[in-house]
Amino acid sequence: MKKLLATVLALAFMLGLTACGGGDGSSGGEVSVFYYTYSDTYISSVRSAMDKLLNEAGLKYQNYDANGNQTTQTEQVTTALAKGSKLLVVNVVDTGSNDAAQNIIDQAKAKDVPVIFFNRSVEEEVVSSYDKCVFVGTDYEMAGHMQGQMIGEYLVENYNAVDLNGDGKISYVMFKGQEGNMEAIARTQFGVEDADKVLVEAGKPNLEFYDASNSKKYLVDQNGQWSSAAATDYMNTILSQYSEANNNMVELVIANNDEMALGAVSALQTAGYNKEGAKVIPVFGVDATDAAKDAISKGAMIGTIKQDADGMASAITTIGQNFLGEKDTFEGIESDNVVGTWRVNIPYGVYTGE
Numbered sequence: 306m307k308k309l310l311a312t313v314l315a316l317a318f319m320l321g322l323t324a325c326g327g328g329d330g331s332s333g334g335e336v337s338v339f340y341y342t343y344s345d346t347y348i349s350s351v352r353s354a355m356d357k358l359l360n361e362a363g364l365k366y367q368n369y370d371a372n373g374n375q376t377t378q379t380e381q382v383t384t385a386l387a388k389g390s391k392l393l394v395v396n397v398v399d400t401g402s403n404d405a406a407q408n409i410i411d412q413a414k415a416k417d418v419p420v421i422f423f424n425r426s427v428e429e430e431v432v433s434s435y436d437k438c439v440f441v442g443t444d445y446e447m448a449g450h451m452q453g454q455m456i457g458e459y460l461v462e463n464y465n466a467v468d469l470n471g472d473g474k475i476s477y478v479m480f481k482g483q484e485g486n487m488e489a490i491a492r493t494q495f496g497v498e499d500a501d502k503v504l505v506e507a508g509k510p511n512l513e514f515y516d517a518s519n520s521k522k523y524l525v526d527q528n529g530q531w532s533s534a535a536a537t538d539y540m541n542t543i544l545s546q547y548s549e550a551n552n553n554m555v556e557l558v559i560a561n562n563d564e565m566a567l568g569a570v571s572a573l574q575t576a577g578y579n580k581e582g583a584k585v586i587p588v589f590g591v592d593a594t595d596a597a598k599d600a601i602s603k604g605a606m607i608g609t610i611k612q613d614a615d616g617m618a619s620a621i622t623t624i625g626q627n628f629l630g631e632k633d634t635f636e637g638i639e640s641d642n643v644v645g646t647w648r649v650n651i652p653y654g655v656y657t658g659e
Contacts (some may be wrong), residue, residue, distance in 0.1 A: 334392075336364050345530070346563065350595075362626060379409065400427075400486050406432075421628075422438070439647055439649065443652075449496050452610050457504055477558070478559070481525040483531060532568065554586075563593070566600075566609070574605065590608075601657065608656060623637045634646070
């Protein structure tokens with residue numbers, strides 16, 4: 306009986322370690338993963354991939370939803386650290402200044418807890434202020450460059466079909482996800498600039514923003530959520546004034562992410578465009594979400610830039626295990642993707658369904 310009891314206790318102990326992610330220096334505490342909002346489709350795909358990888362790694366973890374509120378997220382970090390968190394993985398809410406990220410680092414550093422920021426930009430000087438902190442993201446300017454190149458090439462090949470009123474120019478709308486966000490700023494700038502370069506090289510004029518009175522030449526999601534609803538509302542308003550009947554139809558839609566692109570598609574389809582047998586207003590996004598890929602396969606969207614959710618989750622998990630196992634920070638990470646000692650970039654890719 307004593308031998309049986311000892312065996313049962315040993316098995317229970319082993320199962321307990323597995324549930325907490327034991328082994329390789331990772332036992333005790335939990336991994337705390339903070340998302341700026343669960344409602345973002347791309348972030349949801351990262352969360353799904355990360356949950357799977359953390360489970361496979363045998364790491365105990367807790368997810369937190371800040372719902373777009375930095376104060377909420379900061380309080381969540383404080384609570385997690387007080388509970389004995391062993392690793393913070395943070396999709397920071399506020400990217401408009403360094404304060405939020407620095408506050409999180411300061412809290413973690415005081416308890417010697419590593420921090421991995423991801424996806425939403427954090428500046429090098431902030432990340433480098435703590436030797437147990439890294440950033441996993443993308444070369445966000447590259448997404449804008451790639452999107453612009455893709456758009457320019459499509460327009461050159463389909464110029465006359467896209468130029469609905471035959472005035473020799475392409476009228477466009479740009480949907481920007483958030484003011485002050487570096488990814489949004491770069492995508493907004495280069496998505497147009499690089500398309501213009503391709504057009505000019507082909508002897509075509511620059512793109513022309515549909516509303517000459519808008520000096521910014523973009524429409525921003527005022528809630529900073531990069532949401533389909535914001536783009537749908539904007540597009541519905543646009544279509545009430547700008548149409549083929551008025552000879553001023555918007556002929557191109559550029560969006561900072563797929564959710565806003567799909568929101569524009571929804572409004573266009575309500576107006577009779579971008580569905581089977583109908584005229585198509587070319588719409589381009591960023592992220593290559595499943596919904597966007599489905600829209601592309603049906604001809605409702607033209608293209609998007611793949612932001613690799615699985616690749617991001619894999620890099621975060623690998624670096625997290627390295628921190629917990631006291632290994633080299635970037636062990637197992639493709640060296641071409643490592644920037645200095647502070648950052649890992651996940652490569653983008655063009656997706657047109659071909």
